[in-house]
Amino acid sequence: MTKTDDTQTFEQFRPDLLRLAYRMTGGQADAEDIVQDAWLRWHRTRTDDVRNARAWLSRTVARLAIDHLRKVKTRRETYVGPWLPEPVVTDVPVAHPPLPGDALEIAQDVSMALMMILETLKPEERAAFLLRAAFELPYAELATELGKSEDACRQMVSRARTRLRQNRPRFEATDQQHEDLLLAFAGAAQAGDTAALTNLMTPHAKLTSDGGGKVSAALRVIEGAANVASLVAHIAGTASALPGDIMPMRINGRPGFIVASKNAIDASYSIDVENGRIAAIYVMRNPDKLAHLLARSKPAE
Structure with missing residues (x-):
């Protein structure tokens, strides 16, 4: 050659x-x-x-x-607390599960x-x-x-x-189901609505939050819909659970969203879905792992 x-x-x-x-x-x-x-x-x-x-x-x-x-x-x-892979933006939808x-x-x-x-x-x-x-x-x-x-x-x-x-999730969801559940989760989280949050999740749902020891995040995986809902509602009661602007974005091949302020990204959220409910929530808060998403969140000039 x-x-x-x-x-x-x-x-x-x-x-x-x-x-x-x-x-x-x-x-x-x-x-x-x-x-x-x-x-x-x-x-x-x-x-x-x-x-x-x-x-x-x-x-x-x-x-x-x-x-x-x-x-x-x-x-x-x-590593301090749970470790999650860096979220990556994937623009092309998956044709099928x-x-x-x-x-x-x-x-x-x-x-x-x-x-x-x-x-x-x-x-x-x-x-x-x-x-x-x-x-x-x-x-x-x-x-x-x-x-x-x-x-x-x-x-x-x-x-x-x-x-x-x-x-792996036993029942894959469509993009629309992912988006609907994410929007419902964001609304319930901002309102601190424990009952609504619990109803959105499977009984054994898990929340994994990666702060890398650099920002506040749960230091262990939170298991059980009631426990996850209580944690999210508690955060909403002390400060905004989702501060900044919520911006939809395809994260790791599935609909997700980031929470962005003017010059930084506070977090990215993505989920796994089973039987029409949220089975897992992945929250990335480590600023080092979010830095590469900042350019994708800014409008083209």
Whole structure:
């Protein structure tokens, strides 16, 4: 290939590589750095000897992501309060709910539900699952890349698929259902209406709030509709539960919203839905993880 061809080939696969790196690390900036590093390695490689560019690039990104996660392990272990992935803005609606086992859908899925499940896996397990499920990498190549036996790779992928089936929302909602529930939640939260908040959620709903130790946020996951409603209503009684302007935005492939003031974003909100009710609420308050959303929240000049 010529260098022009190399560049065109890389750019063709860049979106998938960014999604892979993001799902491995949970950070947009980290994903961009990893993909840039992969590009530099691709640029220095004799690409005429590469039979499958997509496979080569995905394996490279996965290896770099595993190295990154090993380096930040201590930082993750000492993180203050619950950890959530950086919210990412996704402008293109999902055509239909993600289907476990469907390589195309898994390759495009960056939903909070999937991200939270991936976070429970070890880096090698995460890489094995994504490379197999999304990039359809043969087990023999997985074994070589991860330094494991083929049987071990099959077991890792199987365990990840089982966890995915067990923990993903059982009944996906349409975009309209998401939007309706979000608007109802915002209204009830601002009013401090405990009964309305409770009715919007499944009995075992969870609220996860990530402040990173830099702003106020719950230091543990709040479980149970009544407990979540009480917390949100309490916040509304002491200050505005949703200060600033509420701006709808597609977050991680689903309708969500941010709460923005003139020069900052206070929080982003997204949800999982089961049986027409809110099953999980994800509140990002860590300013470091919200900074990249600020430009998206400003009108074009």
